[in-house]
Amino acid sequence: LRYHRSKAPLLLCGPTGTGKTAYVSRYLRGLDKETHEASVIGFSARTSANATQEQVDLRLDKRRRGEYGPPPGKRAIFFVDDLNHPARDAYGSQPPIELLRQFEDHGGWYGRDNAFRSVVQTSFVAAMAPAAFAADPGLAPIRAQVTAQHDANVQRLKEWIALPSI
Numbered sequence: 397l398r399y400h401r402s403k404a405p406l407l408l409c410g411p412t413g414t415g416k417t418a419y420v421s422r423y424l425r426g427l428d429k430e431t432h433e434a435s436v437i438g439f440s441a442r443t444s445a446n447a448t449q450e451q452v453d454l455r456l457d458k459r460r461r462g463e464y465g466p467p468p469g470k471r472a473i474f475f476v477d478d479l480n481h482p483a484r485d486a487y488g489s490q491p492p493i494e495l496l497r498q499f500e501d502h503g504g505w506y507g508r509d510n511a512f513r514s515v516v517q518t519s520f521v522a523a524m525a526p527a528a529f530a531a532d533p534g535l536a537p538i539r540a541q542v543t544a545q546h547d548a549n550v551q552r553l554k555e556w557i558a559l560p561s562i
Contacts, residue, residue, distance in 0.1 A: 445491035
């Protein structure tokens with residue numbers, strides 16, 4: 397998880413039982429509490445976008461008008477476990493995941509008051525089992541728009557690993 401120190405979004409993907417949650421939990425427990433605030437959000441088929449937004453908003457402070465973040469001098473890290481579990485809506489999207497995508501694309505999201513909330517000094521780490529390995533055959537792969545940022549980061553990580561040592 398050293399790659400996460402770059403503040404880029406991180407998506408861990410692997411079969412059920414491979415230790416994704418344990419690995420990330422151990423990493424989060426080892427973070428300096430003076431400079432980081434870590435929280436876990438567990439997704440299920442019943443998770444809604446409103447519940448997800450409320451869980452994040454409860455852990456962030458209002459900085460100024462329209463800007464939210466952790467207490468000054470800290471960085472908030474949210475671990476989203478079972479990212480692909482939320483049920484699809486009538487349009488085929490998964491609203492809690494779309495909320496996180498909006499954060500990654502725009503640096504925040506719209507509150508229930510329809511005002512944009514900029515979320516600063518905050519990042520997300522997520523874990524999921526791909527649909528092919530999921531114990532629940534009802535799990536569908538998440539939309540390509542959601543993983544596009546992660547795919548770009550994976551490519552940058554591969555390029556970084558391939559760099560010759562100095």
